[in-house]
Amino acid sequence: MHVYACVKRVPMTGGQITLTDDQRAISTRHLGFTVSPHEECAVEEAVQIVEREGGSVTVLTLGPAESEEQLRDMMAIGADQAVHLVSDGEEWDPQATAAAIVAAIRSDPQPPDLILFGNESADAGNYQVAVRVAHQLGLPCVTGVKAINISGGRARCEQEVPGGRDVYDAPLPAVVAVKEGINLPRYPSVPGRLRAKRKPLAASQPQRPPARLEMLRLELPPEAGKQVRILGQGPDAAPAVVEILSELGVL
Amino acid sequence: MSVLVLMEGADDELSLQALTFARELAQASGDGAEPSAFTIDGPYAPAAFGQTVADLIGARAPRAVIAPGSERGNEVMAHAAAILDEPLSANTTAFEPGDPPTVTRVRWGGSLLEQALLRARTLLITVAPHAVAAQAPGVMPEAVPASGHALALAPTERVGASSGGVTLEEASVVVSGGRGVGSAEGFAIIEELAGLLHGAVGCSRAVTSAGWRPHTDQVGQTGTKVAPELYIACGISGATQHMAGCKGAKKLLAINADGEASIFAHADYGVVGDLHAVLPGIAAEIRKARGA
Structure with a gap:
């Protein structure tokens, strides 16, 4: 099995987001970077599938030069090689992103059996890149997936729905967008990190087409203007808490 | 100017919010004609439902199709957008007419908002849950039969129904x-x-x-x-x-x-x-x- 897992470099936001002066990005002066949580699970799932079925995992990203950090991180947890579509640092809309991924996958001499995505990126949350890639490659697609079982050239995928999980039986090759909770991603080991430095990484620079969903600016949502009422310090606050529970009718 | 609203049911809360959003969009950008609401009739199959939206656009040439920003709403509209090669503004909170129009949509699960130009022949928009309130009157949506699609997959079974007890979604x-x-x-x-x-x-x-x-x-x-x-x-x-x-x-x-x-x-x-x-x-x- 050749499994692709597509990831995106995003800032690790803490308790409060601040924007750059031009309002086109999150100020990351004091922030580290990671991959979106759903996508980290996509890489872990790809690694587990290949551990069972044999084959190799290719991790792919479209992002600025610094995204190599995330590709090395994902190779440290078991991806075998990386494809880096080096962007110009500008925002790529979902159609442009999908087109670049499709071109990269088509040019791979070893076509994938399975292409994994996160259900939506942590930052833009467009919910569509996986679906667009599937249609362009003429492959079936399942999204919102919390379990994958590979057997007999098919992927049995469980999609989370209210009240349970819907099972889709997809013939391979297929595109699957997964959600956090499908697995618990492993931490990279020190030997894993050392090995990752030597794993192959193919970089190229696709051209960014004009955006059809063109981001103009970001803004923080209006504050609810809440004023917290401190009920007390430590265990002495218990009677005041229970009074509030009673007022709210939840006691 | 005609606006279509994809609903998941006549009483579905998020679909009714999408209807409100569609009415506001129609009012802001044209004659304010009442949007036409529809549901898709047939067993759920994401690519086939996306094809149904695409076919409806081909047949009726609406200016916009609005859907709820639910898991299914986003999934169906992503398929429609992919089939038509049109942009999709997912989880949208506001619309401002113009050429091209400007949408406001949520990022980071609602911790941040984005304003973006939507350059499209047909505006495809899903509405972020609880961005607008559902307003009376409701509608009786037209049931449109599902189209076919070569890549369509439908669920074969449902497993793991909730095991009783209070669920996180329902708990007070x-x-x-x-x-x-x-x-x-x-x-x-x-x-x-x-x-x-x-x-x-x-x-x-x-x-x-x-x-x-x-x-x-x-x-x-x-x-x-x-x-x-x-x-x-x-x-x-x-x-x-x-x-x-x-x-x-x-x-x-x-x-x-x-x-x-x-x-x-x-x-x-x-x-x-x-x-x-x-x-x-x-x-x-x-x-x-x-x-x-």
Whole structure:
């Protein structure tokens, strides 16, 4: 099995987001970077599938030069090689992103059996890149997936729905967008990190087409203007808490 | 100017919100003609439902198709957009007419908003849940038969129906623990309080990453989004990832040893103190109040 897992470099936001002066990005002066949580699970799932079925995992990203950090991180947890579509640092809309991924996958001499995505990126949350890639490659697609079982050239995928999980039986090759909770991603080991430095990484620079969903600016949502009422310090606050529970009718 | 609204049912709350959004869009950008609502008739198959939307656009040439920003709404519209090679504005909160029009949509699970130009022949938009209120009158949506699609997959079965008990989505009280709980065993007191209040146990992403609780308990941007009467956040710092999952709560009580934690900026009520000291006292006080 050749499994692709597509990831995106995003800032690790803490308790409060601040924007750059031009309002086109999150100020990351004091922030580290990671991959979106759903996508980290996509890489872990790809690694587990290949551990069972044999084959190799290719991790792919479209992002600025610094995204190599995330590709090395994902190779440290078991991806075998990386494809880096080096962007110009500008925002790529979902159609442009999908087109670049499709071109990269088509040019791979070893076509994938399975292409994994996160259900939506942590930052833009467009919910569509996986679906667009599937249609362009003429492959079936399942999204919102919390379990994958590979057997007999098919992927049995469980999609989370209210009240349970819907099972889709997809013939391979297929595109699957997964959600956090499908697995618990492993931490990279020190030997894993050392090995990752030597794993192959193919970089190229696709051209960014004009955006059809063109981001103009970001803004923080209006504050609810809440004023917290401190009920007390430590265990002495218990009677005041229970009074509030009673007022709210939840006691 | 005609606007179509894809609904998941005549009484579906998020679909009715999409209808409101569509009416506002029609009013802002044209004659204000009443949008035409439709549902798709047939067993759910995402690519086939997307093809149905695409076929309807081909047959009726609407200016816009609006759908709820539910899991299915986003999935069907993504398929339609992919088939038509049109942009899709997912989880949209506002629309401003223009050439091209400007949309406002949510990022980071609602912690940030984006304004963007939507350059499209047909405007494809899903509406962020609870961005607008559902307004009367409702509609009787037209049932359009599902189209076929060569890549369409339909679910073959449904498994793992909920195992009883109060679910996170339905609970009127959610008691959540964060890193401050300290261990899997530390959740005993969280469970006790949730039990006393007939509520559900939640947790932050730090907790599921540490393996203390299953991911099904996670409240957050990548977990479950909850909307209880009361959310009790214990030992949770208040990261944007977590707040994206509990901002629908009517009231929030934060219990945290760090009085400077950002959770207090989102809270209605606060107790500053170690949850392992505070919660047993609250549990005892509840029992006392009930005369038990």
